[in-house]
Amino acid sequence: MEKTARAIIVDEFGLYTLYREKVVNGVRRKYYAIPGGHKEDGETLEETVIRELNEELGIDIEIVRFLGKMDEGNSENYYYECRKIKGEPILGGEELERNSKDNYYEFRYLPLDKLEDSDIRAIDYVMMVVNNG
Numbered sequence: 001m002e003k004t005a006r007a008i009i010v011d012e013f014g015l016y017t018l019y020r021e022k023v024v025n026g027v028r029r030k031y032y033a034i035p036g037g038h039k040e041d042g043e044t045l046e047e048t049v050i051r052e053l054n055e056e057l058g059i060d061i062e063i064v065r066f067l068g069k070m071d072e073g074n075s076e077n078y079y080y081e082c083r084k085i086k087g088e089p090i091l092g093g094e095e096l097e098r099n100s101k102d103n104y105y106e107f108r109y110l111p112l113d114k115l116e117d118s119d120i121r122a123i124d125y126v127m128m129v130v131n132n133g
Helices: 045-057 095-096 113-116 125-129
Strands: 002-008 014-024 026-032 036-038 059-071 077-084 103-110
Touching: 002 014, 002 045, 002 125, 014 113, 036 045, 045 059, 045 077, 045 095, 059 125, 077 125, 095 103, 103 113, 113 125
Parallel strands: 002 077
Antiparallel strands: 002 036, 014 026, 014 103, 059 077
């Protein structure tokens, strides 16, 4: 089973997300994703989330705490509350390389007052961070 590690980061501007537009079977899907990615061989999940945020958004982070795990199909997704310690988020890595009209990526803050209207995955973990619980 594939493992991913994802960072839930909330600051005064909102939740850090990757806004996506993806064409699947001729239909354009628009959604927000929590940044993070696949665990590489020999890597801990904590190392994965730190590496992925540096690659995807060009930021250095520290892990505050482990929030939990969600299974989706063939994937185990591990969620961490994190804090940015250096850098300003800008799209990079594979997401920048693969970015196209039909497979679009963009860093976006998701305002906290829009969380309930979004289809963001792991909303329970996001709300734990927002509510500091």
